[in-house]
Amino acid sequence: MKKRLKLHGFNNLTKTLSFNIYDICYAKTPRHRREYIEYIDEAYNASRLTQILTEVSHIIGANILNIAHQDYEPQGASVTMLISEEPLLSEEDLVTREQPGPLPDAVVAHLDKSHITVHTYPESHPDNGISTFRADIDVSTCGRISPLRALNFLIHSFESDILTIDYRVRGFTRDVRGRKHFIDHKINSIQNFMSRDTRDRYQMIDVNVYQENIFHTxxxxxxxDLDNYLFGTGVDELTPREEREIRKRLQHEMAEIFYGRNMRRLS
Structure with a gap:
């Protein structure tokens, strides 16, 4: 077993796990697009998001210190939750190992002076029927544990078409000899902390800056499956030509979001 790091005082490393989560759909008519925005605003309003984050905080073993939440006009919502640690784990469990973390029914973590935030951004293209729901989630912790322990729970809780995930360790902590440590656990890729079913379902690309302790997936x-991307209509209601056109629009939208740039549409 690797010798445990003996620190001088509190672990001052800040570890932040950030998600950009995207769900894409096609809403054929202006009425369908309005209904899509209304559906998203109802399903993910500030009250509902507060419930979700409250459940997340309980699952990871955190005390809620303060909650701020807001619904916006014409759409969208935000919740910010300040949390502190609740000592539920043994010393050995506090070590973050590079392996898949627990799934939703078994997530536990140890947090101090930390926060969880979520912001939603539903929007709809005015002409081509593409509608997008984006949720930004941040879990930031100070102390020995990494928020990577909550990774699989969050992925499974927000089943999405596209995710961009960032993990960064900032600051430093000192050992008992006064030597600085800029990270306190091994990590080569965020992917190594994901469950097998997630790795099987998604195509993934890493962009990591190891010397800066920055990891991006x-x-x-x-x-x-086109039927999963239609709002207010079904594949059986489309002509073959409409089906091909809608499929192209959706795949083009998803490719632009995934690669992070505008792309020329192929006819």
Whole structure:
């Protein structure tokens, strides 16, 4: 067993896990697009998001210190939750190992002077029927544990078409000899902390800056079933030509989000 790091005082490393989560759909008519925005605002309003984050904080073993939440006009919502640690784990469990973390029914963590935030951004293209729901989630912790322990829970809680995930360790802590440590656990890739079913479902790309303790993973679903992307209509209501056109629009939208740039549309 690797010798445990003996620190001088509190672990001052700040570890932040950030998600950009995207769900894409096609809403055929202006009425369908309005209904899509209304559906998203109802399903993910500030009250509902507060419930979700409250459950997340309980699952990871945190005390809620303060909650701020807001619904916006014309759409969108935000919740910010300040949390502190609740000592539920043994000393050995506090070590973050590079392996898949627990799934939703078994997530536990140890947090101090930390926060969880979520912001939503539903929007709809005025002409081509593409509608997008984006949720930004941040879990930031100070102390020995990494928020990577909550990774699989968050992925499974927000089943999405596209995810961009960032993990960064900032600051430093000192050992008992006064030597600085800029990271306190091994990590080569965020992917190594994901469950097998997630790795099987998504195509992934890493962009990591190891010397800066910055890790970035982009994910997009491998399989594309058009019926899962239609709001207010079904595949059986489309002509073959409409089906091909809508499929192209959706895949083009997803590719632009995944690669982070505008792309020329192929006819």
């Amino acid at each position: 982009k994910m997009i679903l491998k399989e594309f």
